[in-house]
Amino acid sequence: MKELTNDYLEEAIEDSRPYAASGKVNLSLPGYDETIKDDLRVSIITTNGSCFSAGNNNRYIPMQSTSKIIGLMLALQDFGKNRVFQTVGMEPMGDFFNSISQLESYDTSKPFNPMINAGAIAVSALIKGKNVENRFNRYMDFLRKITNNDHLKMSKEVYEAEKSNGARNRSLAYFMQSTGTLVADAEEALDLYFRMNSVMMCCHDFARVGLFLAKGGLDLETDEKLIPSHHLRTVKAIMMSSGMYNSSGHYAVEAGFPCKSGVSGSIIGSIPGRMGIGVIGPAIDEKGNSTAGGALIKKLSQDLELNMFGVDYTDRRRADGVG
Numbered sequence: 001m002k003e004l005t006n007d008y009l010e011e012a013i014e015d016s017r018p019y020a021a022s023g024k025v026n027l028s029l030p031g032y033d034e035t036i037k038d039d040l041r042v043s044i045i046t047t048n049g050s051c052f053s054a055g056n057n058n059r060y061i062p063m064q065s066t067s068k069i070i071g072l073m074l075a076l077q078d079f080g081k082n083r084v085f086q087t088v089g090m091e092p093m094g095d096f097f098n099s100i101s102q103l104e105s106y107d108t109s110k111p112f113n114p115m116i117n118a119g120a121i122a123v124s125a126l127i128k129g130k131n132v133e134n135r136f137n138r139y140m141d142f143l144r145k146i147t148n149n150d151h152l153k154m155s156k157e158v159y160e161a162e163k164s165n166g167a168r169n170r171s172l173a174y175f176m177q178s179t180g181t182l183v184a185d186a187e188e189a190l191d192l193y194f195r196m197n198s199v200m201m202c203c204h205d206f207a208r209v210g211l212f213l214a215k216g217g218l219d220l221e222t223d224e225k226l227i228p229s230h231h232l233r234t235v236k237a238i239m240m241s242s243g244m245y246n247s248s249g250h251y252a253v254e255a256g257f258p259c260k261s262g263v264s265g266s267i268i269g270s271i272p273g274r275m276g277i278g279v280i281g282p283a284i285d286e287k288g289n290s291t292a293g294g295a296l297i298k299k300l301s302q303d304l305e306l307n308m309f310g311v312d313y314t315d316r317r318r319a320d321g322v323g
């Protein structure tokens with residue numbers, strides 16, 4: 001096993017950076033262009049509080065789909081598991097995250113899971129509050145506590161881009177309104193969903209979210225328990241089965257811990273009882289996952305023996321030049 005140090009992470013980044021070449025930057029996001037294609041950064045925070053990081057950018061990027069795990073936590077808090085999973089399924093979809101056809105084919109009363117767009121929009125409708133503003137404030141309060149970062153905020157530019165590029169998400173929302181799946185008005189659910197996607201975070205913040213899930217849902221400053229462990233377990237299980245969209249099976253095998261990606265090139269990883277990982281690598285594959293970031297996640301799993309299903313000693317011997 002490799003030792004987790006900043007130097008090790010710098011090496012791991014250089015090994016993984018070439019994978020950016022096979023990805024594309026999501027040009028619909030403000031500030032995203034080819035010049036950032038090779039960016040790669042990682043932060044790791046262990047449950048005993050040690051921080052490690054590497055990469056030469058300290059970029060704040062939109063959460064995009066990594067927001068789906070925060071929305072799910074709030075909905076679970078507000079309504080409990082049974083009610084949430086009456087609205088949204090818990091099964092992997094095996095198709096693209098914004099699929100329209102799958103919405104009708106599985107069970108017309110609910111989307112496959114909360115990690116795809118339709119599922120997250122349905123979950124947004126469940127978050128309590130007297131209006132969108134109030135619901136979003138609850139989201140931000142929770143997120144600021146989780147990350148211990150009071151400065152987090154939404155980017156207006158990203159939010160405007162989400163709205164103007166949101167035709168596909170509107171189709172999903174209005175379809176769900178027609179079947180009675182959405183418990184709020186479609187435009188309101190979408191507005192909250194767009195805002196949640198547009199919150200800007202840095203790599204350290206993403207790692208903090210992973211750590212929060214890994215370390216029992218504690219406020220990192222006060223040790224106050226912010227969410228019951230059984231909800232965290234649900235969120236991590238759903239991340240494992242669906243967090244990397246239709247590559248989730250691949251990541252379950254090759255990384256072996258819960259991850260959630262976003263089309264901004266963000267990945268949150270959570271290794272229960274051990275650490276949270278945040279990765280930023282803006283070039284993504286056709287499924288919406290960071291190519292260099294994904295390679296890095298898999299490398300970290302192997303080198304640091306993070307696979308929850310057991311360590312592959314053959315790989316270790318190979319890495320050590322034995323056998």
Ligand SMILES: NC(=O)CC[C@H](N)C(=O)O
Pocket residue numbers: 064065066097098117162169197261262263264288
């Ligand atoms: N996969 C993602 O990160 C999806 C977020 C994107 N803004 C969308 O709604 O389609």
